Amino acid sequence: MELITNWFRRHFSNPQVVFLALFLGILFLIVVVMGKMLAPILIAIVIAYLLEGLVRVLESKGIPRLLAVVGVVVAFVIFLVLVLFGLIPLVSTQSTQLVQQIPLMLTKGQTALQQLPDNYPGIISIEQVAEMVSAVRMEITSLGQRALSISISSVVGALTILVYLVIVPILIFFFLKDKRIIVAWIRRFVPSESQFAEQVWVDVDRQIGNYVRGKFWEIIIVWLVCVVVFSFLGLDYAMLLAVCVGLSVLIPYVGAAVVTVPVVLVAWFQWGWSGDLMWVVIAYLIIQMLDGNVLVPVLFSEVTNLHPVAIIAAVLIFGGIWGVLGVFFSIPLATVVQAILSSWPVVDKPLENTSG
Numbered sequence: 001m002e003l004i005t006n007w008f009r010r011h012f013s014n015p016q017v018v019f020l021a022l023f024l025g026i027l028f029l030i031v032v033v034m035g036k037m038l039a040p041i042l043i044a045i046v047i048a049y050l051l052e053g054l055v056r057v058l059e060s061k062g063i064p065r066l067l068a069v070v071g072v073v074v075a076f077v078i079f080l081v082l083v084l085f086g087l088i089p090l091v092s093t094q095s096t097q098l099v100q101q102i103p104l105m106l107t108k109g110q111t112a113l114q115q116l117p118d119n120y121p122g123i124i125s126i127e128q129v130a131e132m133v134s135a136v137r138m139e140i141t142s143l144g145q146r147a148l149s150i151s152i153s154s155v156v157g158a159l160t161i162l163v164y165l166v167i168v169p170i171l172i173f174f175f176l177k178d179k180r181i182i183v184a185w186i187r188r189f190v191p192s193e194s195q196f197a198e199q200v201w202v203d204v205d206r207q208i209g210n211y212v213r214g215k216f217w218e219i220i221i222v223w224l225v226c227v228v229v230f231s232f233l234g235l236d237y238a239m240l241l242a243v244c245v246g247l248s249v250l251i252p253y254v255g256a257a258v259v260t261v262p263v264v265l266v267a268w269f270q271w272g273w274s275g276d277l278m279w280v281v282i283a284y285l286i287i288q289m290l291d292g293n294v295l296v297p298v299l300f301s302e303v304t305n306l307h308p309v310a311i312i313a314a315v316l317i318f319g320g321i322w323g324v325l326g327v328f329f330s331i332p333l334a335t336v337v338q339a340i341l342s343s344w345p346v347v348d349k350p351l352e353n354t355s356g
Contacts, residue, residue: 032321040163040164040167040168040171041171043164043168044167044168044171044172044175045175046212046332047076047168047172048171048172048175048176048179049208049209049212049213050212050213050216051072051073051076051172051176052176052179052209053209053213054068054072054075055068055069055072055176058071058072065177066177069173069176069177070173072176073169073172073173073176076169076172077169080165080169084165087239087243090239091239091240091243094237094239094240095240097237098237098240098266101269104269105265105269108269109269110133113132113133114126204336207335207336207338208332208335208336210300211300211331211332211335212332214299214300215249215250215299215331215332217299218249218291218295218296218299219246219247219249219250220246221295222245222246222249222287222291222295223242223243223245223246224242225287226238226241226242226245226246226287227239227242229283229287230242230280233276233279233280233283234276235266235267235270235280236266236270237266241259241262241263241266244259244262244263245259245263245284245287249291250331251311251315251330251331252308252311252331253308253311253312254311254312254315256288260284263280263284264277264280264281264284267280267281310334310338311330311331311334313334314330314331314333314334314337315330315331317330318330318333318334
């Protein structure tokens with residue numbers, strides 16, 4: 001009992017810390033319980049963080065904030081329209097073509113597997129190959145059933161996306177336009193003695209803002225480089241694979257490992273064991289190395305790095321709570337948690353007995 005009491009005194013002896021802990025607990029509870037209903041607001045907040053840097057740049061050049069906000073939001077809507085009507089149809093077309101090629105890929109893969117017992121008789125048997133082929137076919141059948149169920153509910157999904165396309169830009173505009181008003185309104189509920197909370201907020205604001213903006217540019221750069229390289233090498237489904245590689249940077253380590261599989265498989269099904277496959281693998285590895293050792297340090301120089309164990313834990317925890325959205329936002333949320341823990345005050349010395 002004394003151990004628990006001492007720990008509580010070390011971490012929660014400051015009333016400001018108690019307030020911040022209570023506020024974070026309530027905020028987390030609201031997000032968990034009402035996360036799906038608040039999804040447009042949460043998405044708008046993240047995008048507003050992304051666009052706030054551009055608004056500040058325009059303000060620094062003497063442009064009024066309202067005019068800067070209007071210009072940035074209009075540019076964002078144009079970018080969104082280009083993605084929806086330019087990129088997504090192309091990716092969708094290549095995805096359909098890839099699905100149509102799956103039977104041929106399975107036949108080629110089955111032929112390659114059946115050759116393994118002849119080449120490595122002491123390692124793998126014909127029975128094991130038959131089991132592997134059966135398992136793959138069952139998984140493909142399951143994926144087909146899931147795709148059918150998704151297509152049936154696509155009308156509802158399309159309506160939801162349409163609503164988001166209308167609501168989210170409006171929310172972004174008001175978040176940027178009335179930022180000072182919203183912050184002032186929130187401060188009304190904060191105790192007057194809240195220097196620690198303000199310090200944590202400044203640190204979190206800096207960390208998460210830099211992270212979101214850095215990730216956006218990392219996705220764009222990696223995607224463009226992959227499009228150019230894959231197209232130059234003649235790889236099929238270059239745009240689809242480049243989009244997958246670009247989005248994979250949202251989940252460090254895990255994303256790169258997962259997206260490597262489709263890139264290598266598509267190249268192998270296209271060329272087999274040849275020099276073209278080797279060039280694709282080499283080019284892909286070089287892109288990953290440059291991303292991790294050059295691009296990331298430049299873009300995230302002001303963001304505290306997360307340990308790989310913390311990244312995997314964040315993906316598992318937040319993905320388990322919010323599904324796919326939780327996976328994509330796991331690293332920003334982990335960055336927020338780390339910023340709070342880094343700023344959390346700890347009383348190193350035991351409390352002195354002041355009684356007479």
